[in-house]
Amino acid sequence: MLWLLLALPIPALAGIEKTRGVLPSFLSRYQSPGSDTALWSCLDNTKSIPWSAVNDDYCDCPDGSDEPGTGACPTGSFYCHNEGHIGSLIPSTRVRDGLCEPECCDGSDERPGVCPNVCKEVGETYRKQQDAERKVRRTGSKIRSLYLAYAQKEKKRLEDKISAAEAEIKVREKEVARLKDIADTAESLSEAAMQHKKESPLYQSLIEHSLALKSLQREHKKHLEREKALGDILDALRLGYNPNYQDMAVLEAVRGWESLAGLPHINDVRKEEGSTEAESAVAQQEEETIEEGEWSAGRLDKELDSLLKTDYETLLIQHDKHIGAPAGGSLLFDLAAYIPDAFLPQYLAFRDTLVPWLETFGIAKGIDSEGETDNSAARKAYQDAENTLNSIQKDLDKAQNEVERLFDPEWFGPEGEWKKLEGTCLTKDTGEYTYEVCLFGEAKQKPNKGGSFQSLGKFTHWNNAPGVEPGSPEYYTKQYYERGAKCWNGPMRSVTVITTCGTENALLSVSEPEKCEYQITMTSPALCLPLNESEAQRDEL
Amino acid sequence: MRAVSSLLLLALVPAILAVKSQDFKTCSQAAFCRRGRALSARAQENQSWQSPYSVDASSVAVSPEHASFTAAVKSSLYPDVKFSLDVRVHDDGVVRVRMDEVGGLRKRYDEAASWALIAEPTTSPDVKWAVGPKHVRATYGAKKDIEVVVSYEPLSVTLYRGGKPQVVLNGRGLLHMEHFRTQAADEEKTTVEAPADDSQAVMQVNSRAWFEGNEEDGFWDEKFGSWTDSKPKGPESLSVDIGFPNHGHVYGIPQHATRLDLPTTTGEDAYYSDPYRLYNTDVFEYLADSPMSLYGSIPLMHAHSAEGTVAIFNAVASETWIDVGHPTKTSTETHWISESGILDLFIMPGPTPADVFAQYTRLTGTPALPAHWSLGYHQCRWNYISTDDVRDVQKRFDADDFPVDVFWLDIEYAEEHKYFIWDKKNFPDPVDMMHDVEAIGRKMVVIVDPHLKRAEDYPVYKEAKDLDVLVKSAGGDNNYEGWCWSGSSAWIDFFNPKSWGWWKGLFKTVQGDKWSWTESTVNTYIWNDMNEPSVFNGPEISMPRDNVHYGGWEHRDVHNINGVLLPNLTSQALMSRTDPPRRPFVLTRSFYAGSQRFGAMWTGDNLGTWEHMAVGVKMVLANNIGGFSFAGSDVGGFFGNPDPEMLVRWYGVGIFSPFFRAHAHIDTKRREPYLLDEPYKSIIRSFLRLRYSLLPVWYTAFRETSVTGLPVLRPHWVEYPKDEGGFSLDDQYFLGSSGLLVKPVTEKEVSETSVYLPDDQVYYDYFTYDEYRGASKGKTVTVPAALDKVPLFIRGGSIIPTRERPRRSSVLMKNDPFTLRVALGTRGSARGELYLDDGETFSHRDGKFIWREFSVSKENKGIRIQSADLAAQKPGEAVDGVALSTYSSANDFAKDIASVRVERVVVLGLGANPKSVQAGGKELHWEYNPGLSSDTKKQGAASVLVIKDPGVGVSSDWEIVIQV
Secondary structure, three states: HHHHHHHOOOOOOOOOOOOOOOHHHHHHHHOOOOOOOEEEOOOOOOOOOOOOHHHOOOOOOOOOOOOOOOOOOOOEEEOOOOOOOEEEEEEHOOOOOOOOOOOOOOOOOOOOOOOOHHHHHHHHHHHHHHHHHHHHHHHHHHHHHHHHHHHHHHHHHHHHHHHHHHHHHHHHHHHHHHHHHHHHHHHHHHHHHHHHHHHHHHHHHHHHHHHHHHHHHHHHHHHHHHHHHHHHHHOOOOOOOOOOOOHHHHHHHHHHHHHHHOOOOOOOHHHHHHHHHHHHHHOOOOOOOOOOOOOOHHHHHHHHHHHOOOOHHHHHHHHHHHHHOOOOOOOHHHHHOOOOOHHHHHHHHHHHHHHHHHHHOOOOOOOHEEEEEEHHHHHHHHHHHHHHHHHHHHHHHHHHHHHHHHOOOOOOOOOOOHHHOOOOOOEEOOOOOOEEEOOOOOEEEEEOOOOOOOEEEEEEOOOOOOOOOOOOOOHHHHHEEEEHHHOOOOOOOOEEEEEEEEOOOOOEEEEEEOOOOOEEEEEHHHHHHOOOOHHHHHHOO | OOOHHHHHHHHHHHHOOOOOOOOOOOOHHHHHHHHHHHHHHHHHHHHOOOOOEEEEEEHHHOOOOEEEEEEEEEEEEEEEEEEEEEEEEEEOOOOEEEEEEOOOOOOOOOOHHHHHOOOOOOOOOOOOOEEEOEEEEEEEEOOEEEEEEEOOOOOEEEEEOOOEEEEEEOOOOOEEEOOOOHHHHHHHHHHHOOOOOOOOHHHOOOOOOOHOOOOOOOOOOOOEEOOEEEEOOOOEEEEEEEEEOOOOOEEEOOOOOOOOOOOOOOOOOOOOOOOOOEEEOOOOOOOOOOOOOOOOOOOOEEEEOOEEEEEEEOOOOEEEEEEEEEEOOEEEEEEEOOOOOOOOEEEEEEEEEHHHHHHHHHOOOOOOOOOOHHOEEOOOOOOOOOHHHHHHHHHHHHHHOOOOOEEEOOOOHEEHHHOOOOOOOOOOOOHHHHHHHHOOOOOEEEOOOOEEEOOOOOHHHHHHHHHHOEOOOOOOEEOOOOOEEEEEEEEHHHOOOHHHHHHHHOOOOOOOOOOOOOOOOOOEEEEEEOOOOOOOOOOOOOOOOOOHHHHHHHHHHHEEEEEHHHHHHHHHHHHOOOOOOOOOOOEEEEOOOHHOOOOOOOOOOOOOOHHHHHHHHHHHHHHHHOOOOEEEEOOOEEEEEHHHHHHHHHHHHOOOOEEEOOOOOOOOOOOOOOOHHHHHHHHHHHHHHHHHOOHHEEEEEEHHHHHHHHOOOOOOHOOOOOOOOOOOOOOOOEEEOOOOOOOOOOOOOOOOEEEEOOOOOOEOOOOOEEEEEEEOOOEEEEEEOOOOOOOOEEEEEEEEEOOOOOOOHHHOOOOEEEEEEEOOOOOOOEEEEEEOOOOOEEEHHHHHHHEEEEEEEEEEOEEEEEEHHHHHHHHHHHHOOOOOOOOOOOOHHHHHHOEEEEEEEEEEOOOOOEEEEEEEOEEEEEHHHHHHHHOOOEEEEEOEEEEEEEEEOOOOEEEEEEEE
16 A cells, blocks of 8 residues: 555656757757667667667766766767857766756757756847957958068068078189188298297286186185075075975075075065065165185176286287397296396396397397288288188078067967067066066066066977977967976976967966966967958958 | 995985975974973972862852852962863763963963864763862763862872773873963072082972972063064963773874874884874975974873773864873873963763764864865866866866866966966956856866955055954964965964955955955855965064954964864855855865864875875875864875876875875876876776766765764774774775775885784775685785786675766766676675755755665575665754755755666675666566675685676665575
């Protein structure tokens, strides 16, 4: 008795059409085999089930094909017709889950009555949006075509430059060869004398000093760089560390740096003021006292390089000329260099009376200074000519390289559409920082409160994700800037610039989804492909 | 060479990832712990040791209702100091022992229990204390087999069952309550130098040295690192030894990163050299095997043997150290050393684990039934950096069809870490973002910490300051200033009742007359972190102990409770946002006994290592034993970048944790499951879907714990208390009463693993339906455990209800049909339960729910599968918080889901091919794959009968008859 009361069978989804949710191109596969009990094959043919089991809200087929219209099979999909808009395929997992899928504006994914059919409105909005997008693309692609024209012009300019350079090189090469001959001849005459001069201990010592100075400069530079890097790390640590006293080592390091660099105690000032305080403190550092005649740091910085570029051979010749020493280098002439300044006038007077006397007796020989000068002038003319030639060659190489990159898909795109933007710098102010991306150059971050910029990396490549072909539009949607300044306790900074079609070259947003790995969104007309015919037609309608 | 270098590498790893142990005290760096251990050492050496504490027989006064008595206690060391003893037996047989100093210079902290207990327990009407010349005794229990004896000289309390001692208090004479004293009075005595070699002389000079030692060790101030604790009250520590002479295993006292069966800290082969410590601390990169204290403390210890289970709850809130030793394999002695507070001890007589859980949760409350969605998957990261970032994460979860219920925001949402205040640069439209998340039935959890940036333009700080509800520094005059995420910060003193209403008001989503979080929605839930409290520039990364709280109590007195008031109040705040209230969700890092009533916890900042993955399972089990079932570890590990294999295994652990959240440190690479390559991505999708399909089982288990206190995750000793082979198992466990046995893999490069089967029952592989037969004395079997598999078994005799249609969030499953897996036992029977309600309101307390029992009985040659209304049979035991007297199966919720079907019944282990399968006299569609019967001893594929769409509802009574 009770049993009868209890047995209230619950129907599954009664009366679902067998073709509900079927993709139009598969409709032919959902034909009744004759009766409800007749067998129907799952689409992958792994199983046969009664026709009644199709769309009965129970998953029979391993491929899920028996339930195109329900959510019974986790692997299936459901087709919404969306009359008035465009049809769409959604995963079965979204069928009858109580939510009206935006992809199914006709509401067919839910039980009847749950979701209204909004395809008319959705379709309209969609079309408007499409129109707007096409408009942007139309305008953008016009700008883009200017970029293409620029690339062509550039190509022409570079090619002209290349042929002009090639022609000039030919002429110059001849000129260089001629001047070389002259210089060589002159030098072969005086080579022995020159060689002799170079044996002078003074010259040898000068060269030795010069080399030592150069080495010292190299080492000094290395240390300066190291010190700056360490200072940067410690500054970043001091300003950026979570003032988490859990890590006593960090705290010690910060305190140590503060005392060394004469910075205020970070706890004593508001953190945000820390950076400016730090700088003024650095500026207040006292100038060191320098002994008279010694070079200041500033002078070292400015003048050491040019000092080291001195042409010692010329100097040697000038030196000889200056002291008028005979070839062969009598001690008398060189002595001047060793005589204390106080005695020099007497010595020079003595020497000037002595030398003519000696010359008379053929003991000492005067300097043939004229010959030396000619010789060095010839060499100089040759060298100048060769430098000019090299620089033209360099320009040529550069132009050739530029031409190669111009239409290289891995550089400025198959149509050279990005060439116009090379070196264009775009900025985005996010309040705390201003970000700057110089396209195909460097990306930087500048604190708005002042202070030095951080490099976020230099352009390395486009979107090289697997499956993305160089030259395809998707390839140009991402630019990578890498190997920027290293983060304390983190990686070297890098940027991914994600680009979409837009009528302007502009940075839209900056974010840091992972520490020191930035993501910048950008629009550019360079990505606005011209509308194809059907799109263009729709646009005109 | 290669081997050597890799060994070297291994040796280096702990050094790189090690905790900053110098930041945290060892016992030898805490004066009172040093004194406690020295006391124990002196007792050990002295053969004639006897506790100086005794009951004054003449003072014993039994209360009028007979279940309690009080007595005066004195110490032979200090005859002038008075102590009082209060012993009572509750109506469920729990014994409460309280001792305090009376008439002393000051008052000891005595409020710990009042924060932990749900109500003052009632005493037993049946217990009558018999006062004798040497002791007071009471006999009770259904079989009159429990006896409590309080001996006078020396003072001891012993609980016997069947004549055998179960729990002995002060059996080793280590009880010591340091009385309040003045500094000057004591100085005189100890300035006398005792010659070290002449013990007689010592006795003459200081007659208490045999017990207390000869020096005042850290009585009046104490240094640790650069901090000095001023100790204005002087020494006030409490030492008590608790013995379990007939129990060889102890469990509980979370939170420690250690094995479930607590390893020893004393004795010859002590596993740890330091005692277990309970002092809530924010331990950076904690060790995976250590007795160090962590974020929470539950001073509850179970003692277990094949003969029975007992437990003690030591309601103390100050720092506490616990030594554990096993003098023999079958006995345990423990020594509890606390910095301050009265003795307030609850002895739970058991005798079964289930009894102990019931006894404990009658004291501190059962876990609240959580919102159903909170059992889904939680996706967190420090930090999702903008409203658009959150939208993008949601979009990618949906694009890959990964179910997820909750997206979380860590501290960077808040401008300058001023909690509640959105950083509008990156989160310009927080309410819109939340609506976008809610559109898929999801929720958000946002962090709110207890430290407030000291900025006048921060309304929360300003109001707290004006209300004068901030913690004070030593002396009690000024608001304490410390350093935390928000820089210079103040801390709310939630002990101050004035803070309560104010705090609750902050969460109102609609504008009232005061500031409230109108930029949130009723689907915004809360994460309370850093509530130990964590103070970056404080001693042991916490507050100075001489800080002052409401009522003049020092921070040392209340430290371990400090963290729990915040989540408790926050959960009340969330409930009061709506009318009628909806279930709150609050995640807390710090916790204490009673925290289970208010939300979930997690094991804090773990490391992305295999060791941490493995110990996380044990820690979550220990928390379940501690009454706080809603627990989990950060999936993937908070620190570090797990490789795909590790991440997949960690998801395998996570889907079988009550609280299931992935989280990652700000320095880590993103690791949301959609970022993985195949096959890892699809494996994690299948794991997530497995979790969601089993939500009915989880929810049913949570109903049970919310009513009975039995944990959601049950180690073997809870389910099989007599099976010694399972007493130390802590890497496999049962899920509620469902009969599901899981052993998550926490090792690298494993393709199979061993599983212990505790009884002579058949166990079915959940995925392949292979049968494994256990043995009555336990049996270990080897099972497949490839990366795409979490070893999961159905114990024969169980029926598992699942929902197998993958959805994007749990809310979207509410109309989906059920599958029943009927796993026949060796005798051909089976049973299972299902509890369902609306999952987010408290309407279940008004009877709006279903609680079903599915069972299999033999029917002639076949079987009969039935669904019966358990709620109608046991309305009083159905839901938490209220004992219903009646239940109507036609309640609103049952009506709501009247059309929810059982779409499939899978019967495992049927002996033969069915002749017919019928429901309501109608033959059903079914398919039978022959295989092993449930009563076989063989190992192999079980027979599988799949009944298609039996046409029965999940909420109605029905029968399916299978004839063979």
